[in-house]
Amino acid sequence: MRFDNFQDQMKHLNVTIEKDNDYKQSLRDTVSLMDEHLQNAMANAQRIHTTKQEDIKINVIEPTTSCLKQFREFYLSEFANKMSDIEYLKYQHLWSRSIQTYMFIQLLLNYLQDEDLLTHKEFNEFTKYDDHLYDYLFALISLVNELTRLTVNTVIMNEFDRPKRISAFLKDVYQGLSLLNFKNDALRRKFDSLKYDLNKVEGVIYDLTLRNLN
Amino acid sequence: MSTRRERINEQFEEIKAKVDADQDKRERLIKSSRDITALSKRMIFSLHRVYKLPRIEQFKQFDKIRNDQFKQIQDIWFNRVAIEFDYQDELTRLNVSQNFSKFVSAGLEEYIEALSFMEFLESDMLITIDKVQNVLTKEGSERAVVEVQPSEYLGGIGDLTGELMRMAIQILGSADISLIERIVELIKSVRGILEDNQNHFNLQQKINTLENSLKKIEDTRYTYEVRKAEFKDNPEALKRIVEQCRNESG
Numbered sequence: 437m438r439f440d441n442f443q444d445q446m447k448h449l450n451v452t453i454e455k456d457n458d459y460k461q462s463l464r465d466t467v468s469l470m471d472e473h474l475q476n477a478m479a480n481a482q483r484i485h486t487t488k489q490e491d492i493k494i495n496v497i498e499p500t501t502s503c504l505k506q507f508r509e510f511y512l513s514e515f516a517n518k519m520s521d522i523e524y525l526k527y528q529h530l531w532s533r534s535i536q537t538y539m540f541i542q543l544l545l546n547y548l549q550d551e552d553l554l555t556h557k558e559f560n561e562f563t564k565y566d567d568h569l570y571d572y573l574f575a576l577i578s579l580v581n582e583l584t585r586l587t588v589n590t591v592i593m594n595e596f597d598r599p600k601r602i603s604a605f606l607k608d609v610y611q612g613l614s615l616l617n618f619k620n621d622a623l624r625r626k627f628d629s630l631k632y633d634l635n636k637v638e639g640v641i642y643d644l645t646l647r648n649l650n
Numbered sequence: 651m652s653t654r655r656e657r658i659n660e661q662f663e664e665i666k667a668k669v670d671a672d673q674d675k676r677e678r679l680i681k682s683s684r685d686i687t688a689l690s691k692r693m694i695f696s697l698h699r700v701y702k703l704p705r706i707e708q709f710k711q712f713d714k715i716r717n718d719q720f721k722q723i724q725d726i727w728f729n730r731v732a733i734e735f736d737y738q739d740e741l742t743r744l745n746v747s748q749n750f751s752k753f754v755s756a757g758l759e760e761y762i763e764a765l766s767f768m769e770f771l772e773s774d775m776l777i778t779i780d781k782v783q784n785v786l787t788k789e790g791s792e793r794a795v796v797e798v799q800p801s802e803y804l805g806g807i808g809d810l811t812g813e814l815m816r817m818a819i820q821i822l823g824s825a826d827i828s829l830i831e832r833i834v835e836l837i838k839s840v841r842g843i844l845e846d847n848q849n850h851f852n853l854q855q856k857i858n859t860l861e862n863s864l865k866k867i868e869d870t871r872y873t874y875e876v877r878k879a880e881f882k883d884n885p886e887a888l889k890r891i892v893e894q895c896r897n898e899s900g
Binding site: 445446449450452453454457521522525526528551552553555556557567569573605608609611612613615616617618619 | 662663665668670673744748779780843846847
């Protein structure tokens with residue numbers, strides 16, 4: 437578009453910004469609707485800290501999975517499949533936090549089920565543009581935080597066989613993360629704090645070993 | 651069947667390559683941005699030396715700045731920066747530019763300041779965002795090296811007002827008063843633009859600085875008029891005093 441008059445061009449710029457802002461706001465509203473599913477999933481997932489091993493599947497995994505499924509459907513129909521690729525890329529930062537949380541819960545469920553790690557590639561609904569990789573890394577860090585808390589709580593539930601297994605898994609994950617060269621950014625700070633988590637888990641195992649509880 | 655640890659390591663080796671490449675790209679862009687900032691600042695200094703020269707000298711100097719300092723900056727944009735966003739695949743290109751153009755944002759703002767100052771000195775106009783976009787588009791290319799964001803444009807022309815203030819004070823007493831009035835008019839129209847966009851961006855800081863610039867010009871003009879009346883019979887003394895008050899406010 438060409439303008440001979442500067443004022444016209446400024447007005448045009450203003451209209452463009454306003455339109456873009458309105459659109460972003462409508463996307464934000466949609467994101468908060470979508471996040472309700474995540475909050476439900478999170479509330480269900482939080483029960484891992486008080487649920488005995490044998491009840492996890494029915495009381496935690498199944499209800500959480502169904503919330504996540506709703507989230508996933510919402511996400512696909514409102515964002516991934518609805519938007520053009522260009523539009524998606526332009527605005528994805530608006531829902532990247534939600535994706536982080538989704539990935540985190542999914543990673544947690546997968547651990548509870550298989551004691552294994554979901555890879556970034558397995559989240560193929562998000563990796564269309566090889567993106568959300570950093571969201572995956574943030575989700576992994578949340579996973580380590582959460583499992584550290586779980587270690588303490590398994591002892592409270594007298595399930596003394598679990599801390600060792602969690603610890604082995606966390607060590608595998610941590611050593612994988614250690615391969616990456618983080619620079620001084622948010623991810624680096626989070627990664628650096630993981631050593632306290634690992635220490636804490638070690639402490640639990642030490643306490644149990646000392647008392648012949650495992 | 652590989653162990654869990656082996657499988658996990660395998661995935662992280664892959665991620666590592668990507669993370670390292672991203673970080674290298676980021677660092678190269680930050681470096682380019684810093685160089686653009688430094689060169690733009692230097693160009694602004696050079697421009698401040700030009701308008702005090704006689705008319706004919708001015709054209710020569712503008713040419714020199716264009717072909718030398720400005721070209722150096724353009725080279726950074728078209729070579730070092732452009733290469734970071736050069737992808738055949740449109741989606742990859744978009745993705746990279748979404749994630750990485752923010753690292754040259756600071757340089758771009760300073761660049762817009764220098765460019766808009768040059769535009770004003772040469773054509774007496776406030777540069778438009780489209781024009782900035784055009785200058786950042788290599789000949790024969792269909793798109794600019796980076797897409798200029800409204801916030802960067804507004805930041806750049808906001809900072810321009812500081813340079814205009816310095817110029818107004820410098821030329822006071824030696825140039826036509828209409829040029830100073832033109833500068834004041836331009837600063838006010840930038841204020842209008844910034845105020846119109848207040849809701850969308852945080853521009854309060856820039857608007858405050860701009861207000862201060864306007865006040866500085868007014869105060870200097872006031873002092874000048876008082877002294878002019880006082881020393882109207884002694885042009886030599888007036889000249890000295892004007893020089894002094896320039897140095898104090900500039």
